Amino acid sequence: MLRRAGAWRVLRGALGSRVPNVSRALIAHSSGGRGDAEPRPLPLSYKLLDGEATLPAVVFLHGLFGSKTNFSSIAKAVAGQTGRRVLTVDARNHGDSPHSPDVSYEAMSQDLQDLLPQLGLVPSILIGHSMGGKTAMLMALQRPDLVERLIAVDISPAPTTSVSxxxxxxxxxxxxxxxxxxxxxxxxxxxxxxxxxxxxxxxxxxxxxxxxxxxxxxxxxxxxxxxxxxxxDQIMAFPPQQQSYPGPALFLLGGNSQFVQCRWCLMRATGFTPTAHRTSWLPSGASWPKMETPGFTSTWLAPASTYDSGKALSMYEGAEAGECQL
CATH class of the missing domain: 1.10.10 (Arc Repressor Mutant, subunit A)
Known part of the structure; x- marks a missing residue:
């Protein structure tokens, strides 16, 4: 059902918007996960803001412990500034999406490979934060035909096992x-x-x-x-890949991030064509750049998502941001 929400039309309650009978861990009782293997892919919970169907949609993917609601405000801002359809998604084992013992990035990527074509949102611009960034990177490597461009926020293909x-x-x-x-x-x-x-x-x-x-x-x-x-440990790692992603990609990193260091990007961004991707450091401090950096939406996300396909991906034109070309 389509519902008017200000200037945006929101698709609610459609495919997998909430899966019935999904068990949750009762506090002070067992919080056990599921022992039975579940088929992949899973029907993910999502919210879709309507926009111009001829433009590639923007898809936001949250990090560990997050949900699609983390991006509610920024999704509306990007939709308003770009006129594009904007999708926010709950990853498996998060938000209103179903639980599964399989938390692999291969499974999370497959969930998206199933959902996005069903919604007619391919190829799309993937914007993933932390765990969502790794999911976006893997999908871009596995199915570059489904990804118009990639933006990874505060994450790289490097392991993040140092975060305990x-x-x-x-x-x-x-x-x-x-x-x-x-x-x-x-x-x-x-x-x-x-x-x-x-x-x-x-x-x-x-x-x-x-x-x-x-x-x-x-x-x-x-x-x-x-x-x-x-x-x-599996979530903190990144699966080895033989594929490559030739499209434009931006690694957008927090200046005080404990998850990514620039040398990691230079050494570990394998599978991404050096001439087609770059790394930019936000000028202020952030392991949560989308929430902590003033003007993040207007300065960093919306301009990049409005670029025509094939043009170089650039969100910030200031050397003070610590931008390094890969």
Whole structure:
């Protein structure tokens, strides 16, 4: 069903917008993942903002612990500034998408390879943050015919195993205990208090708490903590590839990022044609550049997505940004 939302028409509740009977991990009870193998691909939850059908659509892919709602504001801004269709998607094991024991990038890429053609959104501009960036990179390498161009935010094809906080976060989330049938505000407060000793950054705690949901009086995490914790090393890595992506690609990195260093991009951006991709460093600090950098949407994303196909991908023309050509 199409629904008017300001200047944008939003497609809600269609293919996989919410999968019924998806089990969630009850807090203070077992948070077990699924033991049965599920077929791939999975029907992902998504939201589509309408736009000009003749232009390549923009697809936003969130990071670990995230969801499509992370991009609600920026998706509307990009749609308004470019006139394009903009899709936000919940990855498997996140948001309203179904759970699966398979958290591999191959599976996440296959989910998109199934969904995007069904929606008539290929080739599209893929914009992926962190885990979503790796999913976008793999899809570009596997199916370059489906990708008009690629923007990877705060991630590269390099391993990110040096970041160890994620496992501690998941352990803390699984240990939380919340009584049944307490008001949501109280449940959120209790969860925040119990997370604080381990997750000391307030912004990170608030981000993790977006995953706290209530189902029939019980509070649970909508992310599949067991599967993600069990395969965290796989999520931090990147699958070896023999393919190459000849299209334009931009690696957009936070200046204070703990996930990417410039030398990694120079050494590890294999499979991406050197003349067709580049790396730009945002001038201010960010492991979360989309939220922390003023003017991120207008300066960095929208201009790039408006370029005609075949033109060099460039979002920022300032040497002070630390741009390095690959």
């Amino acid at each position: 906080d994620f496992k501690a976060y998941m352990t803390a989330m699984k240990a939380i205990s919340i009584p049944q049938k307490v008001p949501r505000s109280q449940a959120r407060k209790l969860a925040d208090e119990q997370l604080r000793p381990i997750v000391q950054d307030t912004a990170v705690r608030q981000f993790l708490l977006t995953n706290l949901v209530e189902v029939d009086g019980h509070f649970s995490w909508r992310v599949n903590l067991d599967a993600l914790a069990q395969h965290l």
